[in-house]
Amino acid sequence: QSVLTQPPSVSGAPGQRVTISCTGSSSNIGAGYDVHWYQQLPGTAPKLLIYGDINRPSGVPDRFSASKSGTSASLAITGLQAEDEADYYCQSYDNSLSVIFGGGTKLTVL
Amino acid sequence: QLQLQESGPGLVKPSETLSLTCTVSGGSISSTRYYWGWIRQPPGKGLEWIGSMYDSGSTYYNPSLKSRVTISVDTSKNHFSLKLNSVTAADTAVYYCARAPSTYSSSRYGLPFDYWGQGTLVTVSS
Numbered sequence: 001q002s003v004l005t006q007p008p009s010v011s012g013a014p015g016q017r018v019t020i021s022c023t024g025s026s027s028n029i030g031a032g033y034d035v036h037w038y039q040q041l042p043g044t045a046p047k048l049l050i051y052g053d054i055n056r057p058s059g060v061p062d063r064f065s066a067s068k069s070g071t072s073a074s075l076a077i078t079g080l081q082a083e084d085e086a087d088y089y090c091q092s093y094d095n096s097l098s099v100i101f102g103g104g105t106k107l108t109v110l
Numbered sequence: 111q112l113q114l115q116e117s118g119p120g121l122v123k124p125s126e127t128l129s130l131t132c133t134v135s136g137g138s139i140s141s142t143r144y145y146w147g148w149i150r151q152p153p154g155k156g157l158e159w160i161g162s163m164y165d166s167g168s169t170y171y172n173p174s175l176k177s178r179v180t181i182s183v184d185t186s187k188n189h190f191s192l193k194l195n196s197v198t199a200a201d202t203a204v205y206y207c208a209r210a211p212s213t214y215s216s217s218r219y220g221l222p223f224d225y226w227g228q229g230t231l232v233t234v235s236s
Contacts, residue, residue: 034215036222045226051214093220099159
């Protein structure tokens with residue numbers, strides 16, 4: 001069981017907006033540690049989507065955005081496209097001295 | 111363009127030591143601007159951080175694996191390595207090496223990974 005909790009799956013139709021939550025605790029997200037987000041297409045390595053809570057690396061479309069509040073963070077994808085179908089992971093750091101990942105969320109584009 | 115490539119045996123026997131190397135091309139592993147890490151993913155499951163290295167040899171590890179893990183670096187070959195001893199079937203996973211920019215987070219230990227290798231599947235079986 002992951003220290004960061006994500007919904008196992010979310011879905012949306014093309015063009016719609018979906019959000020993926022990442023819930024932690026006072027020893028990780030709530031302690032102020034940054035949250036990062038990754039997209040993993042089938043059979044490939046994860047790709048960094050968001051770093052430092054809200055920042056997009058060069059080349060990541062602005063359809064991807066993120067926020068953080070309290071002990072939770074959220075990734076939003078607007079204008080959903082078929083190519084967005086993938087697994088999404090959040091990452092943070094915990095006072096137990098460990099980098100931690102969420103369990104992952106499978107996004108299905110209907 | 112930075113590239114990372116994992117290499118090592120794809121099959122390891124139970125109780126033995128898993129050894130992998132990550133060769134970095136297109137950039138220097140000695141740069142103080144970056145940390146370097148290992149992450150694994152069991153088949154069909156999520157990501158697990160194994161450990162990271164910085165400053166050409168300083169390391170920190172996942173507490174749950176710390177007793178079995180060693181990460182080391184060979185700056186002359188521009189690569190870093192992972193050793194995981196006393197492996198069991200639970201260590202079967204795709205192993206990734208990755209780079210973490212030191213400026214991408216307010217916490218030096220909670221850095222994101224911006225470049226990843228393609229991953230290599232290691233199976234633990236007799």
